[in-house]
Amino acid sequence: MIDTLIATLVSGLVLGSLYALMASGLSVVWTTLGVFNFSHGALMMVSAFVAWTVSEALGLGLLVGIAAGTLSAALVGIIIERLLVRPFYGDRNMLLITVMTTLAAMIILEKSALIIWGARLKQLPRLIEGEISIFGATISAHEALLVALAPLLLIAIWQFTVRSTVGRSLRAVGQNQESASLIGIDVSKAFAIAFGLSAALAGLTGALLGSIRFITPTMGSEPLVKAMIVVIFGGLGSLGATAGAAYVIGIIEALLILWLGLYWTPFALFLLMIVVLVFRPNGIFGGRE
Amino acid sequence: METMGRYTLPVLALVVLAFVPMVVEASFTRHLFIIAFIYAIIASNWNLSLGHCGIFNFGHLTFFGVGSYTAAIAAKTYGVDPWVAILLGGPAAAVAAFLMAAPVARLKGIYVVLVTFAFGQLAMQLVLSQSDITGGAQGMVRIPYLRLGEYSFLKDYKLGYYYVALGLLVVSTIFIKLVIDSPFGKSLKAVRDSEEYAAARGVSVSRQRVMVLVLSAIFTGVAGGFYSIYLRVASPEVFGFGTLSLALSMVLIGGAGTIYGPIAAAIALTFATEALAGVRGLEEARFIVIAVAMILVLRLAPGGLLRLFEPLVPKALRQR
Numbered sequence: 001m002i003d004t005l006i007a008t009l010v011s012g013l014v015l016g017s018l019y020a021l022m023a024s025g026l027s028v029v030w031t032t033l034g035v036f037n038f039s040h041g042a043l044m045m046v047s048a049f050v051a052w053t054v055s056e057a058l059g060l061g062l063l064v065g066i067a068a069g070t071l072s073a074a075l076v077g078i079i080i081e082r083l084l085v086r087p088f089y090g091d092r093n094m095l096l097i098t099v100m101t102t103l104a105a106m107i108i109l110e111k112s113a114l115i116i117w118g119a120r121l122k123q124l125p126r127l128i129e130g131e132i133s134i135f136g137a138t139i140s141a142h143e144a145l146l147v148a149l150a151p152l153l154l155i156a157i158w159q160f161t162v163r164s165t166v167g168r169s170l171r172a173v174g175q176n177q178e179s180a181s182l183i184g185i186d187v188s189k190a191f192a193i194a195f196g197l198s199a200a201l202a203g204l205t206g207a208l209l210g211s212i213r214f215i216t217p218t219m220g221s222e223p224l225v226k227a228m229i230v231v232i233f234g235g236l237g238s239l240g241a242t243a244g245a246a247y248v249i250g251i252i253e254a255l256l257i258l259w260l261g262l263y264w265t266p267f268a269l270f271l272l273m274i275v276v277l278v279f280r281p282n283g284i285f286g287g288r289e
Numbered sequence: 290m291e292t293m294g295r296y297t298l299p300v301l302a303l304v305v306l307a308f309v310p311m312v313v314e315a316s317f318t319r320h321l322f323i324i325a326f327i328y329a330i331i332a333s334n335w336n337l338s339l340g341h342c343g344i345f346n347f348g349h350l351t352f353f354g355v356g357s358y359t360a361a362i363a364a365k366t367y368g369v370d371p372w373v374a375i376l377l378g379g380p381a382a383a384v385a386a387f388l389m390a391a392p393v394a395r396l397k398g399i400y401v402v403l404v405t406f407a408f409g410q411l412a413m414q415l416v417l418s419q420s421d422i423t424g425g426a427q428g429m430v431r432i433p434y435l436r437l438g439e440y441s442f443l444k445d446y447k448l449g450y451y452y453v454a455l456g457l458l459v460v461s462t463i464f465i466k467l468v469i470d471s472p473f474g475k476s477l478k479a480v481r482d483s484e485e486y487a488a489a490r491g492v493s494v495s496r497q498r499v500m501v502l503v504l505s506a507i508f509t510g511v512a513g514g515f516y517s518i519y520l521r522v523a524s525p526e527v528f529g530f531g532t533l534s535l536a537l538s539m540v541l542i543g544g545a546g547t548i549y550g551p552i553a554a555a556i557a558l559t560f561a562t563e564a565l566a567g568v569r570g571l572e573e574a575r576f577i578v579i580a581v582a583m584i585l586v587l588r589l590a591p592g593g594l595l596r597l598f599e600p601l602v603p604k605a606l607r608q609r
Contacts, residue, residue: 036399087588096345097587099402100537104580107534111576221530225410228403236399263418270411277404278392 007137008258009251014143015226016250017150020243021205022227023234024154025198028161030236032174032194034095035085038102040227041220042109043199044206047073048215049113051207052122062127069210070203077199078192080105086191106220113217124210142211149208153201154243161239170194226253229273299462299549306455316446323447323519325559326454330461330512332539332551337465337505340545341474343481344498345398348389348405350536351412352382352506354527356513358416358423361523364433366422371435375514382510383503385412390502394495413528428524432517450519457515458552461508466548468504477501531576535562538583544593554594 022040029037047069055065084101088094128141139147161167172180173190181187206220213219226249234245249269256265306322313319335349356378364374389408393401416423423429435442435449442449468474479487480497488494517523526532535558543554558579565575586594 030399036402084584095398096402097591099345099347099399100541101584101587103530103534103537104583107530107580108577111573111580114573225407228407232400232403232407266414267411267418270407270414273407274392274404274411277396277400 003136004258006135008254010134010137010139012251012254013147013247014139014250015253016247017147018205018209018223019226019230019250020150020154020246021201022223023230023242023246024157024239025201025205026227026231027236027239027242028157028170028194028198028201030231031239032170033085033191034174035098035102036095036236037080037195037198038099038224039080039105039109040198040202041222041224042106042113043073043077043202043220044209044223045113045215045217045220046076046109047203047206048124048210048219049117049122051210052124052215053117055124056122062125065124066127066204066207069207070200073203073206074196074200076109077202078196080199081192081195085195086188089191110217110220117217119216122210122215123213124207124215126211127208140212142208146208146212153204154239157197157201158239166190166193229269232273233276302549303459310448310451314446319447319451321559321563322556323450323454325556326458327512327516327519328536328539328559329458329552329555330508331536332543332555333462333465333548334505334507334509334512335536336540336543336545336547336551337468338501339540340547340551341469341481342477342498342501344393344502345401346393346405346502346505347402347533348408349505349509350527350533351389351405351409352386352509353513353516353532354409354412354416354525355385356382356510357517357523357527358429358513359510360514361429361432361517362422364518365429365431368433371433371518375511375518378510378512378514378517379507380510382506382513385510386502386506387499390499393502394498409528409533413525416525416528423525424523426525428522428526429517430522432521432523434521435518454515454519457508457512461512462548462552464508468501469548473497473500534576534583535579538579541583542586542594547593550593 022044026037026040029035029040049069050072051062051065051069053065054060054068055062060068080102084105085098088097088101091097126140126142128145130141131138132141132144134144159167161171169180169185170190170193172183172185173187173194177187180190205223209219209223227246230246230249231242233249234241234243236242252272253265253269256268260268309322310319313322331349331353335346338344338346338349359381360371360374360378363369363377364371369377389405393404396404417425420426435453437449440449442453469477476487476492476497479490479492480494484494487497513527516527539554539558540551542558543550543552562575562579565571565578571578
């Protein structure tokens, strides 16, 4: 019994790490630009495919592949910001319009990936082979790496936004664009940095996920939908609340799978989310918006 | 005199559409028209909440899916007459809309997008998990078809289905027009354009939002019911990103906040995507073309393409 519970908690931790990486990227873009990026999951997928091409098809090794994937996701993210988000700054309906343009970007990326890489399932080798035992629950070393990496990355982003000048300028822009530009912050550069950083995060997550799950053109939509649940629970406003919510959702999901089975879990999660929203419209951890 | 002018173009379009089957005998072309009419109902009703009331509703296809599965289950599992099954899609979708609207009415901005979207996912997960009722990921097949007395609608190259679909579109459009022109419709615009002012003038913002979502679901659900009965299939695909973005592009390209724009765009886009699908190598790329078109319209003609032609239409004929 205890063994099952520990195994469940550990698999919840793996899910939570994945969701935390996804959702924190969404949160960075949201707090800086006020844009919800629907193509976030697709960026993950682009990176996984590029990583596969570089490391498997070209044979340059996995680390090079992951780096190339992450960079290409960042690049695509910056292009999306420039072409699909920037023209609508200041528009009264910017929020709605950018939801639509990033949704269109998602379709374009997914269909392009299908045309370029085909429908055959692909998978990356693992970064570290072997398995690791945590309190008697066994997971692959690669998944353990994801679990270890997630908090480090989250802390790095947090420190970046709190301490570094560039990071602080992102927050300043998020709080008040006019004042930020008055004190000499390059607002459009801050937007590009926020989008690029968020996309790179999605890219790294995608490249790492490519060793655990199959790489398909639609591999990003399930994590994106889960990340949406996370931000509804945690609110989009603060990185800490978003990351916290990601782990809570990951563990709840693992427990629900144990308790209700694989089929009912997504339904229960969505139902839980809607109930939460009725009583806490800004999320459980989200105090203010 | 002015009333005559206002209705000239739509009535003219209707007359043309009514005569199409006399000229077009090919079963496939008629099929495209039928699908276009269904999409026109989805898009124009979606526009009711998205364009006219400004609700960031991304769960509209859920109403369609609920109608589709309601009709499929009623007709196939319970042996309800297919005509009745189609109509049952309406109230079922309205109930779904009410359930969705309850949390949405209190939310703002991006959270409305997230929740309405998640509601669609919830419905899809329910369909997938209840595979003994809904057929799960495979969907339902061999759903009973329409009959009128002894006449089977499978005959005459879809002639019957064509007129049923067109009839549904006409009734749905009249319904939308009545809603828009009523005092209720004007209060929706007030909620969209200035929530605070509307509230200050005694309009209950939450109540109007719930009402418009429920109203927009009725004909969408009926269209969903017709879709299942016509194709004789119900599949969870209707809840997916693909259908959602296609219908959304129709609303946007046709012009959010207009009445006839999404209808015209639905017909144009259905034929355009089908034409692109015929070109070798473009089977998947056509979705890219539509997505790009959607972005370009948002960028260059935010009022929709139909608005671009507005200056060409004499003032008496204009209808918003």
